[in-house]
Every structure is written in C-alpha cells, then in structure tokens.
Amino acid sequence: MCRSLLTFLRGSQRVTGRRVRRLLDKSKTFHVACGVTICIFSVVHVSAHLVNMVSFSVRYSEDFPGLNVAQYRGQVTHTDTHMDIFFPGVTGVLLVLVLFLMFTASSYCIRVSSYEIFWYTHNLFIVFYVILMVHVAGGALKYQSNVETHPPGCVQNNLSSWTNHRAAGEKGTESSGAPQTVCQEEARFQPHFPQTWLWVSAPLCLYCAERFYRFIRSSAAPVTIVSVISHPCSVVELRMLKSGFKPHPGQVSPCPTGKNQTFGIHLRVLGDWTLWKCVFLPTCNISNLTVCCAFSSHPRVHVDGPFGSPSEEVFNYEVSLCVAGGIGVTPFACVLQALFDDWRQYKLKRLYFVWVCRDLQSFYWFADLLCGLHERLWRDNRPDYLNVQLYLSNTQGLQSISEERYRFLSSRLRIGRPKWKLIFQEIGRANQLKRVGVFCCGPKGISKALHTLCNSNPHTETAFEYNKESFS
Numbered sequence: 001m002c003r004s005l006l007t008f009l010r011g012s013q014r015v016t017g018r019r020v021r022r023l024l025d026k027s028k029t030f031h032v033a034c035g036v037t038i039c040i041f042s043v044v045h046v047s048a049h050l051v052n053m054v055s056f057s058v059r060y061s062e063d064f065p066g067l068n069v070a071q072y073r074g075q076v077t078h079t080d081t082h083m084d085i086f087f088p089g090v091t092g093v094l095l096v097l098v099l100f101l102m103f104t105a106s107s108y109c110i111r112v113s114s115y116e117i118f119w120y121t122h123n124l125f126i127v128f129y130v131i132l133m134v135h136v137a138g139g140a141l142k143y144q145s146n147v148e149t150h151p152p153g154c155v156q157n158n159l160s161s162w163t164n165h166r167a168a169g170e171k172g173t174e175s176s177g178a179p180q181t182v183c184q185e186e187a188r189f190q191p192h193f194p195q196t197w198l199w200v201s202a203p204l205c206l207y208c209a210e211r212f213y214r215f216i217r218s219s220a221a222p223v224t225i226v227s228v229i230s231h232p233c234s235v236v237e238l239r240m241l242k243s244g245f246k247p248h249p250g251q252v253s254p255c256p257t258g259k260n261q262t263f264g265i266h267l268r269v270l271g272d273w274t275l276w277k278c279v280f281l282p283t284c285n286i287s288n289l290t291v292c293c294a295f296s297s298h299p300r301v302h303v304d305g306p307f308g309s310p311s312e313e314v315f316n317y318e319v320s321l322c323v324a325g326g327i328g329v330t331p332f333a334c335v336l337q338a339l340f341d342d343w344r345q346y347k348l349k350r351l352y353f354v355w356v357c358r359d360l361q362s363f364y365w366f367a368d369l370l371c372g373l374h375e376r377l378w379r380d381n382r383p384d385y386l387n388v389q390l391y392l393s394n395t396q397g398l399q400s401i402s403e404e405r406y407r408f409l410s411s412r413l414r415i416g417r418p419k420w421k422l423i424f425q426e427i428g429r430a431n432q433l434k435r436v437g438v439f440c441c442g443p444k445g446i447s448k449a450l451h452t453l454c455n456s457n458p459h460t461e462t463a464f465e466y467n468k469e470s471f472s
Contacts, residue, residue, distance in 0.1 A: 006307075009024055024308075035106070039099060042095070042099055052069075067187075091135040102128070105118050105121035105122065133201075136196065149183070150186065150188075151183075153181065155183065156182075221242065222300040232359070237266050239262050240262065241262050245303065249311075249315070311441075314437060314439055316347060318350070319435075321427060323450060324442055325357075325442020325446050326362060332353065332441070351385065351386050354423065356393055357393065360400075370388060389414065391414050391415075392413060436464050440466070
C-alpha cells in the first residue's frame, strides 16, 4: 500500500472529487480483498497442476516427448512422481509457504499480541514476488517453435504410434483422397520466456520508491519529545515537536495540539510492541496524568507521515456524525481540537459526536477538550453547533462523572449502548434535505450497524454517506 501516494491523490482537490476520495479511503479493504483473492486462486492453481500431473502421465505422447512433463505413460499410477518439474515445483512450494505465513500472520490476534510477527511476515511479499517472477523459468509450459515446417495435423514419414496412424486415417477419410501434408521435420518445443516481471515490476518499483521516500522523510530529523502524559485505562499521550511537520486535522495518528508547532499521538498499551511499553515504561514510573520529561537515555524517535484519512472529510460536510469506540476517538480528537482553535473557517455547521466506552475513566482522555469546546461555542452564541452523546456500555454498578468542571459531560452520559436507528432518525428530522457525513472509528459491530443504516437510508429526506477509519 503506497500511503504517501494515496495521501497526495486524496489531497489534490482538483484531481479527485469526494467520491474518488471515498474510494481511495477503501484502500485497505481493497488490499485485503486482493490478498484473499490471491489465496483462493492459488489453491485453484495448485489443484490444476495436480490434475495436469495425472493428465501428462495418462496421455503421454511418444511422438512428442519434448512436450511431456512425464517420462513415460502411467508414471503417476506406478507411484513414480519424479517428473521434470523440479524447479517449478520447488518455487511453487516456496510460494505457497510464504503466502501461508503472510495470510495466517495477518489475523487480528497476532497483530495485537505480537506485532513483529505480522510486520516481518507481511514484508515477505518482496520474496514472494521475486520467486513468482522466476517460477515459470523451469520450462513446464512450452510452445512449438517450428509451426511452418511442422504444421498441426501433418503426417510424418515414419509413423510409429497408433495415435498418428489413427489420425492420419481419419484425416484421409475426411479429405476424400486429398493429398496429405507431410511434416518436413520433427516438432520442436521450447519453454515460454518468463513474463511475470512485465506485470509485477512496475508496482514493485513504485512501492520501493514509496518506501525509500518515506525512509528519507522520516529520517531527515528526529522529533523532539516534549512530554509524555499517562491517561487512565493504559493510554499514553506523546507530545512531540518536529520542524516542517504540519499534520492537518483528521489525518492518521498525529494531532496538532493547539496553535503551537507541537503535535501529539495517543497510544493504548496492547501486546508487546507499543512504543510506551517498549521504550518509556521501564524508565518512567509515573502515575495517571503526570508528566515524564527525562528522555536523555531513550533512543531517538522518528515520525513518518502524516497520511490522509477519511476523517479529513468531516469539514467538507455541513453536517457530520462522528462515532468513536474506545481508543477510536483519537482521529476525532484532532477534529475537536481544530474546531476549538477556529471553528468558523470550516464548511461544517453542525457536528454530532457519539463516543462509546466500556470504562468510565476513558471519557477523561479528552474531557477537558470537550468541555472547552462546549464553553467556547456557548460564548460564540452557537450552542447547537456541537451535539455530544457519551455511552457507557458497562452497565454494572452506578457510575457517573462527578467532577464539577465536567458537568457538561455528566449531563451527556448515558448508560447502555446507543440505539443507532433512533439517532439517525433524530439527525434526519433536524437536517432535512441535507447530506450528512457519517464517520466511524471503532469495533466491527458498530461499523457494520452504521454502514447498514447509511445504505438503508432510514430517513428518506436526508442522505447519509458512510466513511470508516481503520480501527486495527
């Protein structure tokens, strides 16, 4: 996936319209679909080769020994499978093995528990393509090189096989005594020249150029870590500073933190690969909401990006609905921060924000930002600009946000899961004849429910357009 190229294309307003950008946002889905398709047709390809091995053995032709992969008739039935396919066979087994490793290591469980396994096995695709380009070099597929001197159906001077005798007799009968075409020489066969590189080299070179560009960009200058803030529920906020790095609101991972030059990312500690657990936790023993700034002993950190994401489209609608599940709130936090800085500069006129969490403490990640934006909109006489709904899916025990400064969030907190159909109907009644952008970053269950409602269009006078962030 050439993410820098996709970011450039979706950022070119003159080149790509809204529909094209929405298609570009489905690049990961297309990537997964291509992978599954390759796996399916690989099984079909291998099965066809096994059938061909039997066919070469059963239909062995003594008149064209150079065309046969089998060495004699009935070779497979005699339990002798040593055919002339050593190189294609070895490369084929390697291709299947590499594909199996890449496919199995792409599961969500492996990505979370041991991200390194997913990363390194996924990069085996370069080995896969190299083997694929030389896979056909073994000569299993051949073509006739002397069709002019040995046309199909010609009769040889010395017919030795019953097949050619029978063919010659049938042709002589059908032609009613017409002269037979006599072969001038024996049929010669040559293996096909490998042509896979014609199809693979261009995208492979494009990807290599993309990776080289990203390496140069990320290694140009390491970032300066300004602070690390530990939030509840194993979430860490890392604030950094890098010259020339200007992420736009809604782009993947980095989020501008105010009008200054710093930007921040929020990480949830999962598995054994998270930056906080691997680098900062061993030396920074801090409690919740405290800052650790002693970074002299830590390795240098490089940041690649920023990359485009569907959340950038939030500002291109007059009405948008942002739905977050747990840590999936991070892309929308950038949107909220941009509105807090200056909400008037955007096309957006109304924002519906729905956040679903299992733990009450999770709402404190961006509690100050939500309350600050609410107060600013009230001062600017736009209290209807932001509609916030918080849902606590864990219904065990009586829970509430008791702090006085978070009274706004306490009034928006609801226990249980959202009733999406009712939410869509409410938005539809309040925004008739308008196009509403629906953005989701959360579990598959929430994403599927929203996608279904957008397609079914429960409120016929309002159009809902679905946009999905990558949650995993």
